[in-house]
Amino acid sequence: MLKELKVKDVMTKGVITVEPKEDVVFAFEKLMKHRVSSLPVMDGEMLVGIVTATDLGHNLILDKYELGTTVDQVMIKDVVCVNPEDDLVTAVRKMNQHGNEEGIINQLVVIEDHQIKGIVSDGDIIRVIGV
Amino acid sequence: MLKELKVKDVMTKGVITVEPKEDVVFAFEKLMKHRVSSLPVMDGEMLVGIVTATDLGHNLILDKYELGTTVDQVMIKDVVCVNPEDDLVTAVRKMNQHGNEEGIINQLVVIEDHQIKGIVSDGDIIRVIGV
Numbered sequence: 001m002l003k004e005l006k007v008k009d010v011m012t013k014g015v016i017t018v019e020p021k022e023d024v025v026f027a028f029e030k031l032m033k034h035r036v037s038s039l040p041v042m043d044g045e046m047l048v049g050i051v052t053a054t055d056l057g058h059n060l061i062l063d064k065y066e067l068g069t070t071v072d073q074v075m076i077k078d079v080v081c082v083n084p085e086d087d088l089v090t091a092v093r094k095m096n097q098h099g100n101e102e103g104i105i106n107q108l109v110v111i112e113d114h115q116i117k118g119i120v121s122d123g124d125i126i127r128v129i130g131v
Numbered sequence: 132m133l134k135e136l137k138v139k140d141v142m143t144k145g146v147i148t149v150e151p152k153e154d155v156v157f158a159f160e161k162l163m164k165h166r167v168s169s170l171p172v173m174d175g176e177m178l179v180g181i182v183t184a185t186d187l188g189h190n191l192i193l194d195k196y197e198l199g200t201t202v203d204q205v206m207i208k209d210v211v212c213v214n215p216e217d218d219l220v221t222a223v224r225k226m227n228q229h230g231n232e233e234g235i236i237n238q239l240v241v242i243e244d245h246q247i248k249g250i251v252s253d254g255d256i257i258r259v260i261g262v
Contacts, residue, residue, distance in 0.1 A: 002260075032188035037168075053184070057163035096261030104254050104261070123235050126253040129133070129260075130227030130235070 001129070007091055008084035010128055011110050011118035017042045018051065020072035027071050028056040038107045040116060041075045047109060047116055049075030081111045082120065088128070091120055132260070138222055139215035141259055142241050142249035148173040149182065151203035158202050159187040169238045171247060172206045178240060178247055180206030212242045213251065219259070222251055 018027045018039040031039055031053040041049040051071055059065050065074065080098045082091050095104040110118040149158045149170040162170060162184040172180035182202055190196050196205065211229045213222050226235040241249040 029192050032192040035185050035189050037185075053188070054166050054168075057184070057188070058166050061160050061163040092257055092261045095257055099258070104258050106254055122253045122257040123237055125257060126223055126226055127230070127235050130223045 002088040002092060002125070005088045005128055006084065007082050007086045007088065007108075007110055007120050008117070010088065010124045011084070011120040012124065013118045015040060015109075015116055015119050017116070018071055019043070020048060020070065020075070022071050024051075024056055024060065024065055024069045024071060024074060027051055028053070028060055031056065037121070038119070040079070040109050040119070041071055042116070045115065047079060047081075047111065048072070049077045050079045050107075050109065051075050052107075079109055080105050081109045084110055084112050084117050088125055092125060095122060133219035133223060133256070136219045136259055137215065138213050138217045138219065138239075138241055138251050139248070141219065141255040142215070142251040143255065144249045146171060146240075146247055146250050148247070149202055150174070151179060151201065151206070153202050155182075155187055155191065155196055155200045155202060155205060158182055159184070159191055162187065168252070169250070171210070171240050171250070172202055173247070176246065178210060178212075178242065179203070180208045181210045181238075181240065182206050183238075210240055211236050212240045215241055215243050215248050219256055223256060226253060 016034050020041055020043050038050055038052045040047055098105045107119050107121045147165050151172055151174050169181055169183045171178055229236045238250050238252045
C-alpha cells in the first residue's frame, strides 16, 4: 500500500518556516506555538536548512547557545527532501537511510521545482498504514 | 511484516518518567534534556498519566499555566497502552484509533502486569518498515 500512495497524498501543506537570521529563542517559541517539531529555514525562496524542536530545546535548556545565536548558526544544512510524486516506500527509506542509531529522520521536506510544497512526517505515514 | 513483529522487539526500554507533584517547568526541562517527546507520570509504581513536550511547550510558551502548576494538573489521564506481546499492527491501530484530526498518538506506553516496560513510537515502527 505504501507503494501506491504518494508523498503528496499524506503531506502537510502550508509549512511554517523561519528565516536564517532569526534568534534561536524566537525559532523555538515558533515551534512550540505552532506545535510543530521542525521548521525549514528559508532564505527568501530558497531552502537553506532545518531546525528541530528536539535540538533547539535541548541546547536552550542546557544553556549551550550563546546569547544572540541565530538559526543559521545551528541549523542542519543537509536537509533530507522528497518529491511530492515519490511513493511512501521512498519516503520511509529516506527517513531510515538518513537517520542514525539515535533514530530515524522524523520529518522530510517536500520540494518540487526548488519550491517547498509540504512536510511529511513518520506520523503521517503511520496514519495511512492504520487506515 | 508488522504482524510478525512484536512491540517488545522495537520498543525503547529504560523509560524516563516524572512524578505527579513535579512542577510543569521541571517536567518540560526533563523532556528537553533527555530529547524525549513524552514522559509517563508515575505515582510510585503506578502509571497515572502522561505529559508531552508538545503540550507542555505550547502552554508554557503561551503562558497558559499558572505559576506552580504541577504535572498531575495538566497530564493526560487516559494513557493509551499496549502489551509487549502485542504485534505492531495492533500498535499502529491504537495510535490511529486514539488520535484525532490533529494527528495520531505518537507514543504508546508498554505495560505488562501493571508495570511499565517501555515506550513505542511511530518512529520505532517506521524504522522496522524501512529495514
